[in-house]
Amino acid sequence: MLKINNLSKSFVDKEAIKNINLTVNKGSILGLVGPNGAGKSTLLRTIVDIYTPDTGSVTLDGENIEDNPSIKERIGYMGDRNDYFNKWKIKHIVKHYKFAYVNFDEEKFNKINEVFQIPLNKKVTKLSKGNISRLFFMLTLSSNPDLLILDEPTSGLDPIVKRKLLKILVDDVFERETTVIISSHNLSDLESICDHIVFINDGEIIKDNSLDTLKTDMKKLQIIFKENAPEDFEHWKEFLHVDKIGRSFNAITNCCNEELMNKLKENGALFIEELDMSLEDMLVYTIEH
Template identity: 45%
Template sequence: MIEISSLCKNLGDEQILKDINLKVEKGSIFGLIGENGAGKTTLIKCLTGIYKADEGEIKINGQEVFENSDVKQKIGYVADQNQYFSSFKIKELVEFYKMTYTNFSLERFKELNKIFRISEEKRIRELSKGMKMRVSLMLNLSIQPEVLILDEPTSGLDPIIKKKLMSILMEEVAERNTTIFISSHHLNDLERICDSIAIMDKGEIKYINNIEAMKDSIKKLQVVFKDKVSADFSSWNEIMTVEKLGRVNYIITKNYSKELEQKLLSHGAMFVEEIDLSLEDMFIYSMEEGKKNEKILA
């Protein structure tokens, strides 16, 4: 559905994206996470055809995105900062979208507005950031897109509306087989809805996996040894970090297996307990691991 191959992008003299390669399956929800300045928004602007790639290619349904109006008809894009005509009323913006997108559904907009509750008589300049986000979400869901690209879509939304939005997105996938590409700092939300996740750092994709596989691989182990530890297991390939608190060792794995557990037992562990991590925890530990490796290589 979405294929990004060897993508590079410079802004001025700075290289922002470096050899990005991604594939997103149709009817899936793909999450992009990373620290501020990692290049997430630049990648999204390339994906939506706002920026032209300096190298590589981006295809949706086998077609290049940049300057391709047929493909863009099928893409909904909700930006982190929604810049609309400030003097327009909501109902005038709806008319603009109806003229622009052939599949725009006024019925769908009205249905969504029963949830988001924005008066169509209000002008854009009268709206708060969260209200503008609601309008953008309604408009882009109403074009009935094949691909929905969201950059921080819960920014400015209250908890009740945010929860409703997550349900709407899952319904979009279940009922219309929509493909959703979403970037957010709210990792708990992504954990609930995403099939796969990519971690981005300094313009590069550092890690890609589906959520369940991540949970199977990245775990926290609580380990107690009988006597003094006989091995420096912090250097083992399967292990990211070790934190010690008294006799208890908290081990973060990057490739958990029952073989690793047996390996610890053979080195004198008398107690090994698995502790599942949240996506936020996994992200933090993965980023710390990457920075540790950078220091080693420097």
């Protein structure tokens, strides 16, 4: 289990993450979602001890990660940029990973590479952006980490390769109970594999729920009233946003429950239809409203 307690990190001109508290259970896939500059990459780099926090701590199975080599051997991190190995040949990077990670499995790397077909004699600088993403995903996963941190792993991938990568990831979680935190702007990717979602904005967690709970609670409602809507309807506290289209209303709510349904009916609602929302829509309405 990964526990993040009161974690904060500031730079010269900005408080990047503010008092983050988060628990990630073993074998779960947590999606970290937010706009550019929200603090996602800073949080991931602080979790893996690239950045030293100003306050707070990160523990894996009760042990503090900071300056702890034995714990770091159990962590795999794929950053959104991988410039260090640019001039290296891939076969030499594989040797480096074998030396650096005691659990690195070269056979596993080669098996995954049967899918991705990255030439081992090429230098990283000769690879496309998508192939670089594939390479470092393979290297990180082949280290057999207990905790896997992925920052934009599908960046630059075409839809076919992306689907293959996500399947390999999910299979690894199923087989090894790997704990995963994944950040991505491709929210449909996260929606297809994550069991838990965290929304972050301006360095703070603004929503932390299972994906099932999010989908149950947050809905778009199409509502038609028998006569006129209540005068204050568009300002009900249950709604994040309301649009009026002719006689009907489209209302976004993050508390779609029996209490709200009863309130609508008591106020003359003749027709109510619940529509599921995409993760992208959930993020937009949560942050903007």
